[in-house]
Amino acid sequence: MCGIVGYVGHRQACPIIIKGLHRLEYRGYDSAGVAIVDQSGEIGLYKCKGKVSDLERFLDGKATESTIGIGHTRWATHGAPNDANAHPHFSSSGRLALIHNGIIENFRVLKDALKSHGYEFRSSTDSEVLVNLIEYIQDTNGCSLEEAVRMALRQVVGAYAIAVIERGVSDRIIAARESSPMAIGIGEGEYFLSSDASSIIDYTHNFVYLNDGEVAVIEKGKPLQIKNLSGEMSHVDIQKLELSISQLEKGGYPHFMLKEIHEQPDTIVDCIRGRVNPDTKEVILSGVLDNQDKFLKAGRIIFVACGTSWHASLIGEHLIENLCRIPVEVEYASEFRYRNPIIRKDDVVIAVSQSGETADTLAAVEIARREGAFVYGICNVIGSSIARATASGTYIHVGPEIGVASTKAFTGQVTVMAMLALVIGKLRGTIEEEKYHKVAQALLDLPDTLRKALDCSKNLENFAKIFTYAHNFIYLGRGYNYPTALEGALKLKEISYIHAEGLPAAEMKHGPIALIDAEMPTVVIATLDRTYEKTVSNIEEIKARGGKIIAVISQGDTQLRKRADYCIEVPSTEECLMPIVSIIPLQLLAYYVATCKGRNVDQPRNLAKSVTVE
Ligand code: F6R
Numbered sequence: 283m284c285g286i287v288g289y290v291g292h293r294q295a296c297p298i299i300i301k302g303l304h305r306l307e308y309r310g311y312d313s314a315g316v317a318i319v320d321q322s323g324e325i326g327l328y329k330c331k332g333k334v335s336d337l338e339r340f341l342d343g344k345a346t347e348s349t350i351g352i353g354h355t356r357w358a359t360h361g362a363p364n365d366a367n368a369h370p371h372f373s374s375s376g377r378l379a380l381i382h383n384g385i386i387e388n389f390r391v392l393k394d395a396l397k398s399h400g401y402e403f404r405s406s407t408d409s410e411v412l413v414n415l416i417e418y419i420q421d422t423n424g425c426s427l428e429e430a431v432r433m434a435l436r437q438v439v440g441a442y443a444i445a446v447i448e449r450g451v452s453d454r455i456i457a458a459r460e461s462s463p464m465a466i467g468i469g470e471g472e473y474f475l476s477s478d479a480s481s482i483i484d485y486t487h488n489f490v491y492l493n494d495g496e497v498a499v500i501e502k503g504k505p506l507q508i509k510n511l512s513g514e515m516s517h518v519d520i521q522k523l524e525l526s527i528s529q530l531e532k533g534g535y536p537h538f539m540l541k542e543i544h545e546q547p548d549t550i551v552d553c554i555r556g557r558v559n560p561d562t563k564e565v566i567l568s569g570v571l572d573n574q575d576k577f578l579k580a581g582r583i584i585f586v587a588c589g590t591s592w593h594a595s596l597i598g599e600h601l602i603e604n605l606c607r608i609p610v611e612v613e614y615a616s617e618f619r620y621r622n623p624i625i626r627k628d629d630v631v632i633a634v635s636q637s638g639e640t641a642d643t644l645a646a647v648e649i650a651r652r653e654g655a656f657v658y659g660i661c662n663v664i665g666s667s668i669a670r671a672t673a674s675g676t677y678i679h680v681g682p683e684i685g686v687a688s689t690k691a692f693t694g695q696v697t698v699m700a701m702l703a704l705v706i707g708k709l710r711g712t713i714e715e716e717k718y719h720k721v722a723q724a725l726l727d728l729p730d731t732l733r734k735a736l737d738c739s740k741n742l743e744n745f746a747k748i749f750t751y752a753h754n755f756i757y758l759g760r761g762y763n764y765p766t767a768l769e770g771a772l773k774l775k776e777i778s779y780i781h782a783e784g785l786p787a788a789e790m791k792h793g794p795i796a797l798i799d800a801e802m803p804t805v806v807i808a809t810l811d812r813t814y815e816k817t818v819s820n821i822e823e824i825k826a827r828g829g830k831i832i833a834v835i836s837q838g839d840t841q842l843r844k845r846a847d848y849c850i851e852v853p854s855t856e857e858c859l860m861p862i863v864s865i866i867p868l869q870l871l872a873y874y875v876a877t878c879k880g881r882n883v884d885q886p887r888n889l890a891k892s893v894t895v896e
Pocket of ligand 1: 592
């Protein structure tokens with residue numbers, strides 16, 4: 283995780299870096315720092331524990347004028363979040379300063395070797411080892427910084443996106459990447475670099491995304507040079523990123539998360555635009571249609587994902603098994619990659635990731651590719667590592683998701699999976715035409731349905747206050763809505779720090795019902811579907827044991843309105859799309875419980891949005 287930014291050109295670097303770091307705080311926010319080359323050629327390095335706003339206060343009044351600089355916002359991996367462990371890190375002599383996103387796995391061995399050469403360390407990070415290794419190589423070989431970086435990286439095992447500056451050099455940054463993202467923005471005689479292109483979109487729309495094993499020489503006024511670790515030139519591929527600044531701002535909402543929840547009717551419009559024809563109800567996903575043979579002969583589909591994307595994949599499993607009759611497995615990417623999975627040539631592996639940078643998912647993609655499976659990506663971030671590593675895919679197009687808790691990405695992912703199931707089902711002849719058109723129409727109606735769902739949830743703010751006392755919650759659902767229960771529980775945990783467990787409703791009597799008492803609220807998704815009556819029975823079992831029920835019910839359901847302690851109504855849609863609707867009140871419930879408890883919902887403790895470490 284961590285976010286890195288850099289600038290070299292003709293403008294003042296510090297304000298650009300600070301602005302970029304603010305936008306990258308979703309990647310980590312336990313300490314931050316910048317380094318510049320000042321007027322006299324010395325490196326000025328400023329860093330502190332805390333958020334980017336703390337760094338800004340710390341910089342106040344300091345002489346930071348410079349047209350070159352690098353900055354970092356940290357999510358601690360090696361070493362506690364404190365001033366010393368914050369980036370940038372100086373090399374021993376102070377000649378180099380480095381920022382790093384990733385993990386150097388063999389840092390202990392390298393550190394011991396450097397210690398034996400007299401190197402001393404100021405921090406407990408793996409990153410400081412790397413900057414000293416670069417300095418040591420430069421000193422012993424008398425080579426350029428670029429060459430020393432390449433030689434050092436050949437010794438490194440792990441993941442990195444790094445940027446290094448050098449004392450006395452005010453026009454050049456050396457950057458490199460392996461398994462951590464790095465975008466280089468190209469301006470007029472100036473360059474920007476960032477972990478996420480969107481953070482520097484104010485300055486340019488032209489980007490080069492570094493590939494694994496590439497080192498860039500970023501020099502003011504000169505063409506960008508990219509080489510591999512052996513020093514051979516790579517092709518510089520400039521790509522356009524269409525994104526507006528308003529998409530990166532809160533738009534009047536107190537938090538990004540609330541903005542992103544309310545954006546969902548619009549993000550679904552973007553997600554289905556050009557993919558579901560409103561006249562013919564035809565669904566077109568070019569990524570599938572261009573690879574029809576892979577999906578036609580697929581013996582199995584395996585989803586690999588983490589967290590919220592894994593929950594969305596569980597819904598994908600229902601969709602594809604129901605509409606395409608292909609067996610589906612849903613794997614935690616972190617488990618899949620380490621358990622020697624059986625992957626067959628006729629498997630289609632679908633990697634699902636909002637950021638497109640999650641280290642475990644990316645590693646799962648590599649394994650599936652190596653074993654000869656066809657690998658498809660469902661990502662949000664354009665040009666992200668997973669999007670580039672997969673053979674084909676579909677972007678969810680929900681715009682930048684900045685709140686750490688995933689909301690609009692979840693509904694976008696499920697929407698793409700529904701379209702995917704329709705397209706594959708039609709190709710394979712496993713879906714009746716009437717059903718196909720009904721689901722396609724429901725997809726077209728989704729933006730309105732979500733608007734109604736948001737409307738129904740208007741009084742959740744008052745209602746949420748009642749539950750701030752609770753230390754534990756249970757979330758229940760069945761069928762398509764069991765993953766919704768898991769996702770609702772995750773939202774509550776991550777932003778309110780209240781323990782919550784999602785379960786299939788019928789599993790309660792196999793153990794968890796023992797937890798029920800008047801102190802334990804149970805949230806039940808009990809909309810009118812084929813398991814409705816069974817869910818009602820599960821509610822009765824909980825009520826009989828003194829439990830309190832918060833039920834998400836279909837509009838007009840009078841039966842449960844009488845039985846549940848609290849009800850939130852949602853509009854109906856096709857059963858297979860219901861999770862997209864029923865998650866709305868659960869996102870809002872988590873948001874309001876967390877804000878009532880005074881939590882920082884956009885930056886919950888211990889979390890970062892993009893998990894680029896395993
Ligand atoms: C939860 C959340 C995480 C992510 C997970 C995977 O709100 O955001 O659980 O879903 O870290 O991230 P991506 O989808 O970027 O691979």
